[in-house]
Amino acid sequence: KQWYQRRVRGDRTITIGSAGKSFSMTGYKLGWAVGPAELINRVQAMHQTVVYSAPTITQDVVARCIEREVELKGKEEAYYTQLPKVMQEGSEILSEAARDAGLPFVKPYGGYFMMLDTTPLGLEFDTTEEMYDVQCSKYLMEHHKLATIPLSPFFNLNKNLSDKYVRLCFAKSTDTLKAGGDIIRELKK
Numbered sequence: 613k614q615w616y617q618r619r620v621r622g623d624r625t626i627t628i629g630s631a632g633k634s635f636s637m638t639g640y641k642l643g644w645a646v647g648p649a650e651l652i653n654r655v656q657a658m659h660q661t662v663v664y665s666a667p668t669i670t671q672d673v674v675a676r677c678i679e680r681e682v683e684l685k686g687k688e689e690a691y692y693t694q695l696p697k698v699m700q701e702g703s704e705i706l707s708e709a710a711r712d713a714g715l716p717f718v719k720p721y722g723g724y725f726m727m728l729d730t731t732p733l734g735l736e737f738d739t740t741e742e743m744y745d746v747q748c749s750k751y752l753m754e755h756h757k758l759a760t761i762p763l764s765p766f767f768n769l770n771k772n773l774s775d776k777y778v779r780l781c782f783a784k785s786t787d788t789l790k791a792g793g794d795i796i797r798e799l800k801k
Contacts, residue, residue, distance in 0.1 A: 626651050631674040635691065636783065642666045642674050699724050702782030702789050709793030713800040724783035727763065731776045733799060744775045752778070758795045 626647035631640040645655050677691075684690035703719060706726055710717040716729040730748050737747040745762035752758040761781070763774035782789060 623648055624651070626655060631670070631677070635674070635677045636695070637673075637677075640670055640674065642670050699782065701786065702784065705786070705789040705793050706780050706782050706796070709796040712797050715796065715800065718777075725761070725779045725781050727774075727777045728760070728780055728796075729777055739775075745778055748776075749778050752799075756795050756799065758792060758799075 626645050628643060628645050630643040631637055632642075645652060647655075681691055684693075687693065702724070703726060707717060707719055710726075710728055715732055718727040718729075720726060730745075735748055735751065737744050737751075739747070743762065743764040745764050749760045749762045752760050759781075760778035763777050763779060767774060780792070784792070
């Protein structure tokens with residue numbers, strides 16, 4: 613928090629939110645920006661040339677979600693009270709599986725993806741036309757029914773920084789995560 617306060621100045625910071633991310637509503641392409649008026653005016657000017665429209669129903673649903681969270685703020689049944697607990701549980705299920713399999717991983721402090729280092733699996737792919745992590749994700753799905761996400765598409769430069777890592781999403785049901793954890797444990801055998 614102290615680093616944030618020292619590094620981020622309110623007079624030159626725009627905070628951007630997304631309904632799809634904030635309320636786990638995949639597909640809801642609606643967001644917001646909060647900040648100083650002079651910066652928000654520039655965001656609005658850009659916005660009118662980038663985005664055509666957001667459906668009224670989407671706006672209504674997101675407004676209701678925000679209103680409900682305001683009403684329930686600090687209460688046990690509030691979405692934002694429950695979400696960290698659910699994400700922590702999912703993260704722990706996959707982290708434990710990776711530890712059991714002897715696979716290094718990077719556990720996030722926020723979000724719902726962890727990165728798994730596949731180096732110990734000893735997989736080899738011809739990378740002349742397609743990155744290792746892309747082929748590894750395909751291999752894990754085709755041969756082990758484990759859905760992962762390659763990292764290289766997120767890099768313009770230095771794609772090799774992530775070439776042995778894949779992302780695992782833990783925003784899934786407990787049953788799905790446990791099944792995935794079992795698959796991860798079996799990978800090293």
